Amino acid sequence: MSASSQYIVALDQGTTSSRALLFDQHGGAVGTAQREFQQHYPQPGWVEHDPIEIWASQRATLTELLAKCRVNHQQVAAIGITNQRETTIVWDRQTGQPVYNAIVWQCRRTAELCTQLKLQGLETEVRAKTGLVLDPYFSATKIRWILDNVDGVRERAERGQLAFGTVDTWLIWNLTQGKVHATDATNASRTMLYNIHTQQWDEELLRAFDIPASLMPEVKASGDDYGQAQLGNACVAISGVAGDQQAALFGQFCHHSGMAKNTYGTGCFLLMHTGQTPVSSNHGLLTTLACNFPGQVNYALEGSVFMGGASIQWLRDELGLIRTAAETESLATEVDDTQGTYLVPAFTGLGAPYWDPFSRGTLVGLTRGSNRHHIVRATLESIAYQSMDILSAMEQDAGMPLSQLRVDGGATANDFLMQFQADILNADVVRPANTETTAAGAAYLAGLSCGFWRDIDGLSQQIRKPKVFHNRMDDEQRDNLKRGWQRAVASCQHWSSLG
Numbered sequence: 001m002s003a004s005s006q007y008i009v010a011l012d013q014g015t016t017s018s019r020a021l022l023f024d025q026h027g028g029a030v031g032t033a034q035r036e037f038q039q040h041y042p043q044p045g046w047v048e049h050d051p052i053e054i055w056a057s058q059r060a061t062l063t064e065l066l067a068k069c070r071v072n073h074q075q076v077a078a079i080g081i082t083n084q085r086e087t088t089i090v091w092d093r094q095t096g097q098p099v100y101n102a103i104v105w106q107c108r109r110t111a112e113l114c115t116q117l118k119l120q121g122l123e124t125e126v127r128a129k130t131g132l133v134l135d136p137y138f139s140a141t142k143i144r145w146i147l148d149n150v151d152g153v154r155e156r157a158e159r160g161q162l163a164f165g166t167v168d169t170w171l172i173w174n175l176t177q178g179k180v181h182a183t184d185a186t187n188a189s190r191t192m193l194y195n196i197h198t199q200q201w202d203e204e205l206l207r208a209f210d211i212p213a214s215l216m217p218e219v220k221a222s223g224d225d226y227g228q229a230q231l232g233n234a235c236v237a238i239s240g241v242a243g244d245q246q247a248a249l250f251g252q253f254c255h256h257s258g259m260a261k262n263t264y265g266t267g268c269f270l271l272m273h274t275g276q277t278p279v280s281s282n283h284g285l286l287t288t289l290a291c292n293f294p295g296q297v298n299y300a301l302e303g304s305v306f307m308g309g310a311s312i313q314w315l316r317d318e319l320g321l322i323r324t325a326a327e328t329e330s331l332a333t334e335v336d337d338t339q340g341t342y343l344v345p346a347f348t349g350l351g352a353p354y355w356d357p358f359s360r361g362t363l364v365g366l367t368r369g370s371n372r373h374h375i376v377r378a379t380l381e382s383i384a385y386q387s388m389d390i391l392s393a394m395e396q397d398a399g400m401p402l403s404q405l406r407v408d409g410g411a412t413a414n415d416f417l418m419q420f421q422a423d424i425l426n427a428d429v430v431r432p433a434n435t436e437t438t439a440a441g442a443a444y445l446a447g448l449s450c451g452f453w454r455d456i457d458g459l460s461q462q463i464r465k466p467k468v469f470h471n472r473m474d475d476e477q478r479d480n481l482k483r484g485w486q487r488a489v490a491s492c493q494h495w496s497s498l499g
């Protein structure tokens with residue numbers, strides 16, 4: 001880091017776009033550049049990205065950001081990387097060419113393989129060692145699919161010629177011109193091959209999934225030295241790496257047991273820090289690793305809501321009840337309540353804590369007086385109820401009450417939703433002034449690790465004041481509403497299996 005270094009760059013490689021953000025000494029984002037890239041759907045249920053396009057779009061955002069902000073490489077102390085997790089890339093170590101497209105976390109092509117592996121009894125071992133459920137979501141069966149289905153790849157992998165990586169690893173490889181093949185603990189914990197107790201690739205799981213160990217990257221702490229990114233003639237250190245949901249937990253300053261964040265996007269991703277103890281869930285939540293520095297191990301519980309902002313898109317695109325997501329706020333507040341209407345957006349089944357793939361969406365409690373205001377309000381409330389269900393499962397699993405929920409993501413712009421979330425949780429909902437918490441997490445990891453910032457507490461004090469939504473609902477009303485929600489959920493469970 002040179003004396004003139006004034007900034008940290010965060011590279012945020014997401015599912016639909018690559019972004020680069022510039023952070024100053026105060027921890028605020030002062031510049032941003034973004035490029036969308038193409039989604040490929042070669043068959044129903046399959047999702048792919050072109051790894052070359054991922055790299056090119058990410059590289060272009062970095063160049064654009066520095067040009068736009070008139071910042072040169074010497075002024076950048078370090079780069080932090082955060083990324084869509086689980087997405088799987090395999091490439092040739094010699095040429096750097098991918099052997100197949102990136103198989104995206106959403107891709108369901110290995111569902112059948114997962115069923116077979118469950119029948120062989122692998123599920124309990126996967127759960128115990130990795131904290132995950134045996135599902136196509138995670139990287140292991142995606143790697144296996146590439147090895148089994150792309151000509152010559154298994155032989156090349158067995159000869160040690162190929163490398164596997166999640167998107168962070170692919171970016172590090174390209175930024176360092178093939179010198180560094182590494183990932184961080186949070187990304188490793190999403191592969192279904194990493195033992196979160198021993199902190200190593202698990203040889204038995206690699207054997208069970210039939211994946212050669214030579215493919216795997218070195219696993220480092222999230223805040224650590226990942227080598228030098230070559231940017232033209234200049235070099236900048238890469239000193240922070242984390243999967244996007246764990247980066248958001250870090251960027252929200254949730255560093256202690258019981259602290260939780262919820263990201264309200266298309267779906268909602270909820271993570272609760274559980275300190276140095278892995279908590280195994282009785283409600284089907286995932287046990288995963290949280291960001292760390294060398295010598296530390298941190299754990300978290302994770303759960304997700306499938307239909308968050310997506311149900312607002314459904315109101316707009318399928319029902320035509322609204323024109324924009326933003327107008328849901330005024331529509332919802334123009335009525336006092338939903339008049340007993342509940343929407344359960346179980347369009348693709350229900351996740352944690354119900355885990356019922358046969359549930360289907362339902363709208364209950366309609367009367368002759370119900371109108372679009374009530375339905376819009378019920379839809380917003382459904383996002384808060386689903387988040388509440390996951391948070392209460394987390395509280396029970398971790399044995400810790402939640403006093404505060406930190407929030408980020410596109411739908412947190414909706415004050416009605418935030419207030420209702422605080423009311424139904426009976427907890428404070430804290431929305432930071434800067435909702436770029438994912439990129440901030442990567443920047444803070446990188447900046448703390450390279451000495452740009454001295455300590456996390458000092459950094460958190462510099463951040464602009466958040467807006468806090470306090471509970472305004474009395475217990476009786478909350479209990480009644482929660483009972484109604486539970487009845488609504490019960491009414492749609494097992495729906496598509498009933499015939």
Ligand SMILES: Nc1ncnc2c1ncn2[C@@H]1O[C@H](COP(=O)(O)OP(=O)(O)O)[C@@H](O)[C@H]1O
Nearest residue numbers: 265266309310312313325326409410411413414
């Ligand atoms: N004011 C709003 N009220 C409710 N939902 C909103 C609002 N603004 C955006 N959304 C929802 O938030 C989602 C976009 O958030 P974003 O964080 O960009 O999601 P993602 O990263 O998943 O693409 C969309 O599903 C949209 O419907």
Ligand SMILES: O=P(O)(O)OC[C@H](O)CO
Nearest residue numbers: 014015084085105244245
């Ligand atoms: O890129 P996002 O924000 O959709 O996040 C994807 C998650 O990391 C998937 O686990």
